[in-house]
Amino acid sequence: MSTFSCHLSPHSTHTYTQISSAGPPRPSLPFSPPIINTGIRIRHQIYDTPARGCTLIGSKDNILTRTDLGICATDPTKHIDGTEIRAYWIYRKLKKAIYGGVYLAYELRIKTPTTQSNSSPGYELTGSYVAIKKIEWSKVRSLSGRLIEDPLKEIACTQFLTEEGGGNVLRSIISLSDEKYLYSILEYCNGGELFDHVEASGRFTEPRARWWFRQILSGLKVLQDRGVCHRDMSLENMMVNNSSALIIDMGMCLRIPYQDSAGNTVSGVSGTATNRLLLRAGRGCGKPNYMSPEILAEQSFDGFSIDLWACGVMLFIMVTGVPPFDRAQPQDPRFSMAAVNSQLRQMLVGWNMAASEECMDLMQRMLRARPEERLTLAQVLQHNWMNGEVDQPEHGNVT
Incomplete structure (x- = not known):
């Protein structure tokens, strides 16, 4: 038995009943404005890492670097505030996004005298990768107020969560901007979306699902500790890193x-x-089959309750390979059966999908139509199913 604490x-x-009895609903609080530094894209020479001989790779475009801090007079590898100079070679596009795209980039540092060959200037690879959200300022301006998803708020929230350590939440490294683009530089995850892993497997065994569910809830705990509601929790919004x-x-x-x-x-x-x-x-918050x-x-x-509802859907998909229902509305018969009438177990038996009694009990208690009947995060973490054996996956590889 593997105990999870x-x-x-x-x-x-705090239960829904306690929260609702505190008074009428209130608007959300604002995040502090995002910290965005000035950057520029340049062309420069790039060398391999010192461990690989620091050989010249070539002169490359799309090197993104910060320009609003001067260089230390006594150490050209550092800014005047003592921080090490880093640059990012934007290498290839990973996927499209509403406001632009997400790119894989190599982290660079100034080529130091000890690793320099013939005193040639340039950058060298650090051996680390980052992900860069490249956002078009023109789209930010044209779509402002028309979409719920807000790239500036996303940067502000990610920075807010990173202030005290990210935990199982994607970490913000720095944000840079030039006249045309806003660049949000983030931790790189080498394993793709968790949804892809479920899809490739068909469904997870309960020990494997338990491993990933603990990861999900650890991340959700970071959000709750900071007083943040995600509103778009899903397997597609969980990135695997090792x-x-x-x-x-x-x-x-x-x-x-x-x-x-x-x-x-x-x-x-x-x-x-x-x-x-x-x-x-409004209804446009998140993906339909995860919405409460x-x-x-x-x-x-x-x-907190709507995020936990989505986590219940995520657990259901991991264990069965399919979502419990299309939409959490009365006209969906599976929703009525599983969440309104509390017959999730009967539904799974009818589908001939085996799941342990403890697992079905946890999913049922998370997927109650009435929020006052759902488990809190504390209750989910203390549920007996959480303390079962886990199947830890092997580390992923950079792709």
């Missing part, structure tokens, strides 16, 4: 309002503050 903050135990998984795509995130014992709204999460319900936010019934019904909602 996780330090829980007090507000992860044998861990990181939550990505923060463009729909909301900061949850809290109130102190006197009933005043507070901006920070504390042990005595109570999180509040959020005002309804209260989002689809355009009702006010508990940000």
Whole structure:
């Protein structure tokens, strides 16, 4: 038996009933504006890593570097503030995105005298990769206010979550901007989306699903500890890096309002503050088969509860290979059976899909149509199924 323990903050135990009784729904709190530094794309010589002889690769375009900090007079490898100079060779496009695209880039550093051949200037590979979201400023301006997904808020939220360590959340490294593009430079994950791993396997065994579900909940705990609701939790928004998984795509995130014992709204999460319900936010939040019934019904909602609902759907897909329903609405018979009438077990038996009693019990308790009947994060983490054996996958490779 593999015991899973996780330090829980007090507000992860707050039930929907406690939250809703605290008062009427409130609007979300704003994130601090994102920190965006000035950058420029240049052409320069690139050398291999010192470990590989530091041979010249060639003169390359699309080298992105920061320009708003000067170079240290006594050490040309550092900025004047003492930080090491880094640049990024944008190598190839990984996928399209609404506002531009996501690219694989090599991290570079200034070629130092100890590794320099014939004192030639240039950059050398560090051996590390990053992912870069290249965002067109023209699309940001033209789509402002028309889409729920907001690239500036995504950067602000990712930086906010990175302030105290990312955990199982994708880490922000730096954001740079030139006249045409905004570049969000992020940790690179070498294993693709978790959804792709489920699809390739058909479905996971419960020990394998348990391994990944612990990763998902560890990431969700980071969000809840910082008072953030993701609103788009899905297997497609979990990136695999070696044998861990990181939550990505923060463009729909909301900061949850809290109130102190006197009933005043507070901006920070504390042990005595109570999180509040959020005002309804429309249907376009997330992917249809992960959306909770209260989002689809355009009702006010508990940000933590809707993320946990989506996690219940994720667990169901990992264990069975298929989503529990198309939409969490009464006209979907599977939703009515599994979530309204609490017959998830009977539905799985009818599908001839084997799952342990503990696993079916956990999924049922997470997928209740009424949010006041759902488990909190603390209750999910303490469920017996979480303490079973795990099947840790092998480390992935950079592709």
